[in-house]
Amino acid sequence: MVKARKAAAGAYRRSWLHGAPPPRWVRVLPVLLLVGVGAVALTSSTPLDIGFLLGAVPPLAVLAYGPWATALLGAATIVLLTVPAFHLNRPGDTDLFTLGFVATLSIFVSFVRGRRDAQLDLERTVAETAQRAIVPEVSPRVGPVRCASLYRAAERGTLVGGDFFDVRAGPHGVRAVLGDVQGHGLSAVATVASVLGAFREAVLDDADAESVAARLDRRLVVDSARTEHAELFATAVLLDFAPHGREVRVLACGHPPPALLRGATVHALELDPGPPLGLGLADVMPGTARTVSLMPGDRLVLASDGVLEARDATGTFYPFVERLARMAGTAPDRLPDEIWADLIRFAPRIQDDVTLLILTFDGSGAP
Known part of the structure; x- marks a missing residue:
C-alpha cells in the first residue's frame, strides 16, 4: 500500500551529513556555547581565560544558520569579549581582529552554503520525481x-x-x-x-x-x-x-x-x-x-x-x-x-x- 511504502521510506532518511536539514542540537549548539561562556564569566569573581571558546561560535553557526543569523551570532561573540562586565581576561586587538575575520569568513561561507543547498534541493527534487515516475x-x-x-x-x-x-x-x-x-x-x-x-x-x-x-x-x-x-x-x-x-x-x-x-x-x-x-x-x-x-x-x-x-x-x-x-x-x-x-x-x-x-x-x- 502507499502507506506502507511511505513508512518504509523513512528508514533510509538522509542524515544531516548527507544533505538533510541539521538536527536541533546542531542549531542550539552555538547559542548554548555563547550563553554558557557568558554565564560562567558573569558568575566568576576573577577574570577567566575562556574567551578563546567564542571563536567556535561563528563556524558552528555556519552548519545550521543563514548569513544574517551567522552575522548576529558573530557580533554577539565580539560584544561578549569587549564588555568589561564579563571579565574575559581583556582580549587584545589581535584577538578581536582574528575573531572578526573568522566571523566575516563564516558569513561568506554561510551564504555560499545556502546557495548550494538550494541548488541541491532542486536537483534532488527533480531526481526523485524522475525516479518515482519509473x-x-x-x-x-x-x-x-x-x-x-x-x-x-x-x-x-x-x-x-x-x-x-x-x-x-x-x-x-x-x-x-x-x-x-x-x-x-x-x-x-x-x-x-x-x-x-x-x-x-x-x-x-x-x-x-x-x-x-x-x-x-x-x-x-x-x-x-x-x-x-x-x-x-x-x-x-x-x-x-x-x-x-x-x-x-x-x-x-x-x-x-x-x-x-x-x-x-x-x-x-x-x-x-x-x-x-x-x-x-x-x-x-x-x-x-x-x-x-x-x-x-x-x-x-x-x-x-x-x-x-x-x-x-x-x-x-x-x-x-x-x-x-x-x-x-x-x-x-x-x-x-x-x-x-x-x-x-x-x-x-x-x-x-x-x-x-x-x-x-x-x-x-x-x-
Whole structure:
C-alpha cells in the first residue's frame, strides 16, 4: 500500500551529513556555547581565560544558520569579549581582529552554503520525481487484489535501484511482476525503466504470463544489442490473476518463487522456473506456470534477492519462510515493515536492493 511504502521510506532518511536539514542540537549548539561562556564569566569573581571558546561560535553557526543569523551570532561573540562586565581576561586587538575575520569568513561561507543547498534541493527534487515516475507507488487495491509494498535501494540517496515491481489491471486480469535486473544502483535504472515499460504494454496486449515473459525477454535482448558487452538480464516472477474466479498463474524466470501465507501456515510455491529474462530463451525453453487456487485472505509474499540472500554475521542466510510464519497474524498493510524490521535485526549490513510485494486476494469486490 502507499502507506506502507511511505513508512518504509523513512528508514533510509538522509542524515544531516548527507544533505538533510541539521538536527536541533546542531542549531542550539552555538547559542548554548555563547550563553554558557557568558554565564560562567558573569558568575566568576576573577577574570577567566575562556574567551578563546567564542571563536567556535561563528563556524558552528555556519552548519545550521543563514548569513544574517551567522552575522548576529558573530557580533554577539565580539560584544561578549569587549564588555568589561564579563571579565574575559581583556582580549587584545589581535584577538578581536582574528575573531572578526573568522566571523566575516563564516558569513561568506554561510551564504555560499545556502546557495548550494538550494541548488541541491532542486536537483534532488527533480531526481526523485524522475525516479518515482519509473517505479511509482502501487495502488492499495488493484481489482480483487490488495497490495502492500516496500522498496529499499542499496545505493544511498536514491529511490530506485536494480529491483522492479508493479501491479496492473488489464483486459486479461490483474498482472503483477517483481524482479531484479543485473547490478544495482543508478547504473540499473535505465534497464528497470525499460523492463517496466514493456510489462505495462504486455498487461494490455498479451493473454498469459508466458507471453508477458517473452515480451520482457525480447525487450532486454534488444536493449543489450544496442550496447557492446551489455549482457543485460533480469530475474523475475510474474503473477497472472484470472479476471473471474479465484486462481492465479505464477511463472518464475530465474527468480525464487513467492511464499503463500494462508492463515497461520506459510510455504514457498513449488515452480518449474524458466531462464532469466534477457538471454533470448523465453520462447525456446519457457518455464511452466503453476496455477494456484486462492481463498479470500490468502497472501502472496514476493521478495527480491536483497531479502532472500541477506546474511547475518556468521554468513547464515535469512530464513525467509520460517520468519514469515511468525508474522502470520500481522495485518497485510503492516507486513512489509514487519519483515524489514526483522531483516535488519538479522542482517544489519544490507548491501543489495530490498523489495517486498504483498498481494492479498479479496474477492469481495471494490471497497
